[in-house]
Amino acid sequence: MAEKAERSVVEVEVPLDFTYNYRVGQYLERYIKGLGEKKILGVRCSGCSKVTVPPRNFCGACNRVMDEWVEVGPEGTVENYTIGHVKVERGAVEKLDEPRLLAMVKLEGATVPLLAEVKGMAASELENGLRVKAVFKDPVSDSLADLSHFEPVGQEVK
Amino acid sequence: MRNVAIIGVGYTPVFVSKRKDVNIVEMISESVGAALNNTGLTPDDIQAVTYGNMQTFEGVNLPHLWTSDHMRALNKPTIRISTGGTTGMSTLQAAYYYVASGMYDLVMAVTWEKQSEGDSQVGLSGIVVPEAMTMVQHGMDLFSGKGMGFGGGGSTGAASYQAMSYLHHSGASPEHIDKMAALERSNAALNPYAHLRKKTTVEDVQATPMVAFPLRFGHTCPTSDGATTAIVASEEMVNKLTDGNVAWIVGLGSATSDPCTANFLEGQITDPAEQMPAKIASEKAYKMAGIEDPGRELDMCEMYNGFAHQSLMWLEKLGVCKEGEAHKMLDAGALNIEGEMPTNASGGVFSTNAIGASAMNRPTECALQIMRKIEGGHQIPKKIKKALSHGWGGMFQYVTVMVLADEPVSS
Ligand SMILES: [Zn+2]
Numbered sequence: 001m002a003e004k005a006e007r008s009v010v011e012v013e014v015p016l017d018f019t020y021n022y023r024v025g026q027y028l029e030r031y032i033k034g035l036g037e038k039k040i041l042g043v044r045c046s047g048c049s050k051v052t053v054p055p056r057n058f059c060g061a062c063n064r065v066m067d068e069w070v071e072v073g074p075e076g077t078v079e080n081y082t083i084g085h086v087k088v089e090r091g092a093v094e095k096l097d098e099p100r101l102l103a104m105v106k107l108e109g110a111t112v113p114l115l116a117e118v119k120g121m122a123a124s125e126l127e128n129g130l131r132v133k134a135v136f137k138d139p140v141s142d143s144l145a146d147l148s149h150f151e152p153v154g155q156e157v158k
Numbered sequence: 159m160r161n162v163a164i165i166g167v168g169y170t171p172v173f174v175s176k177r178k179d180v181n182i183v184e185m186i187s188e189s190v191g192a193a194l195n196n197t198g199l200t201p202d203d204i205q206a207v208t209y210g211n212m213q214t215f216e217g218v219n220l221p222h223l224w225t226s227d228h229m230r231a232l233n234k235p236t237i238r239i240s241t242g243g244t245t246g247m248s249t250l251q252a253a254y255y256y257v258a259s260g261m262y263d264l265v266m267a268v269t270w271e272k273q274s275e276g277d278s279q280v281g282l283s284g285i286v287v288p289e290a291m292t293m294v295q296h297g298m299d300l301f302s303g304k305g306m307g308f309g310g311g312g313s314t315g316a317a318s319y320q321a322m323s324y325l326h327h328s329g330a331s332p333e334h335i336d337k338m339a340a341l342e343r344s345n346a347a348l349n350p351y352a353h354l355r356k357k358t359t360v361e362d363v364q365a366t367p368m369v370a371f372p373l374r375f376g377h378t379c380p381t382s383d384g385a386t387t388a389i390v391a392s393e394e395m396v397n398k399l400t401d402g403n404v405a406w407i408v409g410l411g412s413a414t415s416d417p418c419t420a421n422f423l424e425g426q427i428t429d430p431a432e433q434m435p436a437k438i439a440s441e442k443a444y445k446m447a448g449i450e451d452p453g454r455e456l457d458m459c460e461m462y463n464g465f466a467h468q469s470l471m472w473l474e475k476l477g478v479c480k481e482g483e484a485h486k487m488l489d490a491g492a493l494n495i496e497g498e499m500p501t502n503a504s505g506g507v508f509s510t511n512a513i514g515a516s517a518m519n520r521p522t523e524c525a526l527q528i529m530r531k532i533e534g535g536h537q538i539p540k541k542i543k544k545a546l547s548h549g550w551g552g553m554f555q556y557v558t559v560m561v562l563a564d565e566p567v568s569s
Pocket residue numbers: 045046047048049050059061062063
């Protein structure tokens with residue numbers, strides 16, 4: 001049986017320009033301002049003592065607003081990591097020239113780890129338990145990007 | 159089925175165009191916290207959570223799961239409901255089903271919208287594509303005529319056809335739309351949880367620019383940020399946990415017709431002002447509630463009205479009065495807060511539209527009127543025994559109805 005040819009009946013072009021206006025809320029705003037002063041801020045739950053970084057407003061487990069602000073880090077420990085070999089650019093996967101080291105870093109004084117990039121070391125040396133230190137942008141720009149990355153403790157900050 | 163009551167309601171402190179001070183989950187948390195405070199319950203008491211907001215309006219996927227701890231849903235069953243404009247009431251109906259079925263005794267329904275963070279016109283254009291496909295299926299030419307209704311300015315353009323049809327069939331005049339708009343905006347001025355809170359005259363409304371005849375800018379609703387939570391309980395829990403001052407859900411219904419946004423004018427399948435689902439859903443709800451003569455037995459109405467002509471239209475479609483009578487009730491003052499059939503004492507969706515919460519705020523307004531717990535100046539003076547709430551939306555064709563009462567139908 002001959003295959004029936006397909007025919008496009010109508011083509012509708014609906015260009016969408018979607019701008020997110022996501023409000024970060026007061027907690028993340030204070031966190032970002034802290035980064036601008038080269039401080040990493042978390043918030044402690046008065047119920048379970050958990051210190052969350054970045055800070056969030058509410059502890060569901062304890063049903064209470066978390067409102068005790070604490071400074072954590074700048075040093076911490078790698079708790080978990082992955083090594084990225086590709087990047088996704090406009091939906092297309094491209095190989096990276098250099099692998100990127102991505103780690104979950106538990107900062108001094110924090111209960112939960114912070115997702116961050118680690119630089120200044122070979123991928124083969126990255127392991128759980130590694131001590132790292134926050135590197136801030138200089139000068140700071142009062143944005144999330146002020147916390148640039150982490151480097152192994154003892155290495156010179158670039 | 160078991161008797162079910164609304165035992166408490168929680169609103170965000172305000173409904174405004176931009177809540178810049180909180181993020182989405184923090185805003186939802188405010189209304190959930192208020193509902194728990196108002197009932198003296200803790201999250202441990204709540205057995206399940208239903209959750210509703212519009213698809214795509216904030217561009218956030220799985221928002222119910224993102225919100226889980228802020229809305230005290232940890233370790234509990236959580237389901238998201240999204241039925242368009244009716245979302246709020248569908249979410250409350252789902253909570254009702256949980257309790258009426260006997261599965262749970264205390265369920266929380268959480269509804270919200272934070273329209274300032276997304277783009278509702280982009281959200282609505284997600285509806286355009288299926289509309290276009292339906293039109294093709296119906297053999298319509300997409301490009302020769304006035305498809306989509308967007309010539310008249312988005313959803314207002316589409317609603318203008320409905321308003322014209324309503325005026326034609328009812329004998330009401332465009333001035334009645336102005337008058338209803340002024341009444342509801344003035345009611346909203348008394349309601350601390352309303353968004354547009356300004357005492358408004360007919361002349362104020364008539365001074366606003368025409369968008370798509372007969373609808374003026376002053377006939378359209380705002381886009382709002384806000385959240386509403388309601389807690390529903392079984393009769394056993396009502397007796398155990400409350401002083402009995404609750405609002406019983408005594409009847410509900412919902413129904414759909416085929417899509418009837420104005421793009422179908424070219425094929426004219428269904429008149430957007432016909433709204434047969436309103437008749438079907440309300441008849442079901444009245445039967446369940448034991449109501450034989452809604453116009454006499456109901457004490458108040460809360461209508462879903464994105465546009466100012468709709469409260470009048472719904473009074474007729476929901477059988478509160480005969481066709482062509484609503485504008486006469488308006489002229490006679492019957493729809494005022496002190497009137498025989500106070501309608502949208504809250505100011506309606508027309509004055510406050512955090513879409514996911516909009517069809518929830520109708521039954522919660524009724525519940526608080528019954529419980530005489532209205533904050534602000536819009537408490538209806540007479541005793542409310544039976545109240546009608548209504549939701550509407552989708553492709554202009556989905557209707558939800560809920561009847562609330564000061565006592566259960568059978569006990
Ligand atoms: Zn806690």
